[in-house]
Amino acid sequence: MNIKLLQHPLSDHLLTILRDETTTTAAFRAAAGRVTTLLAIEATRDMPTTPQNIRTPLEEMQGATLAQQIVLVPVLRAGLGMLTPFVELFPDVAVGYIGLARDEETAVAVTYYRKLPPLAGRRTILVDPMLATGGSAVQALDALKAAGADDIQLVCIVAAPEGVAQIHQNHPDVPLLAAALDRELDDRRYICPGLGDFGDRLYGT
């Protein structure tokens, strides 16, 4: 499978908080933010850098500065819970938005909003906490490519094998990073064991 998983005890700890049905909205938000910080660090591990000569208080040395601009694209609304940790780590990040909602009966996602900055030549990171059927992510990736994105990564918190297969089939060039790969979808296309409806739990709705 074309998926890279965070393998870290802190990630497992935070996922357990997210999955536990007794977790409060406040604790859910905090854990979602903290696991996204881990994902953001891992997702940017291969970012290019430019050498920079500096002088420390002791001597001259060659440092490094980030050489590529990042565009973060959260999928509304649940993806908004992953925005702040990226902005805190990368304050210069540009932000685009794609609004998608799954029909409760069919689980087919419908686009209701799209606002994207220039994407060509930049690292575009699409963030959506749940990759279930993959329908939302495939539509979002289609939109990013149509808007000129040529270096895209997909970052999720929980993925289902069905969604991973959809990404592999439709966007084999897009690397996928997640905190967990779960067992399967149920007949309502919820991820099992999963954590329920991420957006509802994040926003207390």
Ligand code: PRP
């Ligand atoms: C959730 C989630 C993804 C989508 C995943 O959003 O944030 O966008 O479902 O499902 P899929 O892989 O089957 O398309 P939802 O449609 O519930 O909207 P919300 O973020 O507004 O809660």
Ligand code: URA
């Ligand atoms: N969206 C969610 O929020 N949770 C799921 O399990 C599937 C889609």
